[in-house]
Amino acid sequence: MAIAPISAVMTMNRVQNEQKVSMDKKAAPQSVQPQMPEANSGAALRSYFLGGNAVSFGFNCSTGKFVTKQIADVPCCCCGGRMILQKDLGKVAGSFARNKGEQLADKINRDKDYFRSNQGTIAGMIAIEAAKNPGMDAKGAIAEIGTDFQGKLKNYCQGVLDKTNEIAKANLGEKNVVSDLIAAEKEKVAQGNIDRISFTEKLVAMQEKGQIDPVSYDMVINSAMELPQNTERAMKHFNKVAFKDNGGIFNELLKESTQTIEHVHPHSLGGPNDTDNYLAECGECNHPRGNMSYLKWIQVHPEYPVNAQKHIEWFQQQIVDGKIDSKYDDYGTKIKATLSKESDGRMELKVLDKQKIQELRNKARHGEHVSVSEEIEKQEKEKQYENA
Numbered sequence: 001m002a003i004a005p006i007s008a009v010m011t012m013n014r015v016q017n018e019q020k021v022s023m024d025k026k027a028a029p030q031s032v033q034p035q036m037p038e039a040n041s042g043a044a045l046r047s048y049f050l051g052g053n054a055v056s057f058g059f060n061c062s063t064g065k066f067v068t069k070q071i072a073d074v075p076c077c078c079c080g081g082r083m084i085l086q087k088d089l090g091k092v093a094g095s096f097a098r099n100k101g102e103q104l105a106d107k108i109n110r111d112k113d114y115f116r117s118n119q120g121t122i123a124g125m126i127a128i129e130a131a132k133n134p135g136m137d138a139k140g141a142i143a144e145i146g147t148d149f150q151g152k153l154k155n156y157c158q159g160v161l162d163k164t165n166e167i168a169k170a171n172l173g174e175k176n177v178v179s180d181l182i183a184a185e186k187e188k189v190a191q192g193n194i195d196r197i198s199f200t201e202k203l204v205a206m207q208e209k210g211q212i213d214p215v216s217y218d219m220v221i222n223s224a225m226e227l228p229q230n231t232e233r234a235m236k237h238f239n240k241v242a243f244k245d246n247g248g249i250f251n252e253l254l255k256e257s258t259q260t261i262e263h264v265h266p267h268s269l270g271g272p273n274d275t276d277n278y279l280a281e282c283g284e285c286n287h288p289r290g291n292m293s294y295l296k297w298i299q300v301h302p303e304y305p306v307n308a309q310k311h312i313e314w315f316q317q318q319i320v321d322g323k324i325d326s327k328y329d330d331y332g333t334k335i336k337a338t339l340s341k342e343s344d345g346r347m348e349l350k351v352l353d354k355q356k357i358q359e360l361r362n363k364a365r366h367g368e369h370v371s372v373s374e375e376i377e378k379q380e381k382e383k384q385y386e387n388a
């Protein structure tokens with residue numbers, strides 16, 4: 001799936017925002033004329049949302065009743081990891097805790113997108129220890145890691161960087177800018193200096209300069225996100241599981257992967273309890289955000305724009321396949337508008353409109369193969385052709 005570079009998205013932003021305002025006017029005529037906020041003005045954005053008149057929202061709905069809350073394994077809109085329903089947490093934790101040795105390592109590596117980056121670091125370190133010892137369970141691995149946490153953390157990070165380097169080479173050729181960056185990062189890690197945000201910021205900059213194509217960037221950034229944010233964060237999660245039993249270890253490592261509903265415009269700043277202000281997001285991504293602006297948030301989660309696009313494509317595919325109710329037919333268009341406003345046009349999702357969704361659902365009902373991702377790609381190509 002092709003994703004437009006963030007830089008290209010940014011240049012399109014003003015035009016699209018203007019179009020959107022005229023669209024909103026058409027959809028819901030209001031006595032108060034919508035005023036677009038100045039770019040990067042948080043206060044203006046807040047008043048825009050609080051005014052309410054310019055934004056036509058979907059339907060009022062508590063977060064618990066939002067449709068994704070009933071579905072297991074929904075991809076998080078921010079980190080892209082699979083999410084667990086609260087009621088299934090014990091069951092999923094148990095499916096890891098039962099294993100030992102190679103089997104435990106395989107299970108963790110196969111299902112690693114159930115873990116978020118810092119917790120995934122601990123799970124990955126457990127996998128390394130378990131792979132070396134056939135009888136080793138998670139509790140035994142944690143005891144082993146405790147003998148040399150810093151050294152084993154370095155090894156884990158070097159492994160993630162090596163894997164990321166393989167991806168970079170396979171996509172960008174033997175000599176490439178990403179591999180050079182990784183080599184420098186490995187030096188830093190060897191000295192015990194782990195700083196994922198400064199590393200991924202450099203990757204983002206390369207992508208914005210057009211040094212990495214969007215598809216390679218997607219693969220590289222998602223691999224890099226397996227690094228812990230820093231040593232302290234990894235240590236914090238290690239300490240939380242240090243004295244737990246097998247089930248307790250995985251319960252702790254997985255609990256932030258349970259599904260929550262994000263208010264795109266924060267509830268505390270006037271964001272409504274409304275489907276068009278909701279995105280399904282794991283606890284790890286949702287809880288620390290608070291009222292942080294999207295621009296700041298994207299620095300912590302550079303993979304967000306890519307994964308939000310995948311998330312909405314997943315969502316629209318569920319509608320087309322009849323797994324999500326037709327009352328969500330225009331969710332894509334609405335959430336695109338909400339995200340665009342909230343991010344000052346920094347995030348522009350590509351979505352199918354209501355008519356297209358209805359058309360595709362009809363095709364799917366008649367047994368035709370329908371791919372939302374392919375349709376979006378086709379639509380974007382047509383747009384480019386029209387603009388050329």
Ligand SMILES: [Zn+2]
Binds near residue numbers: 076
């Ligand atoms: Zn997440």
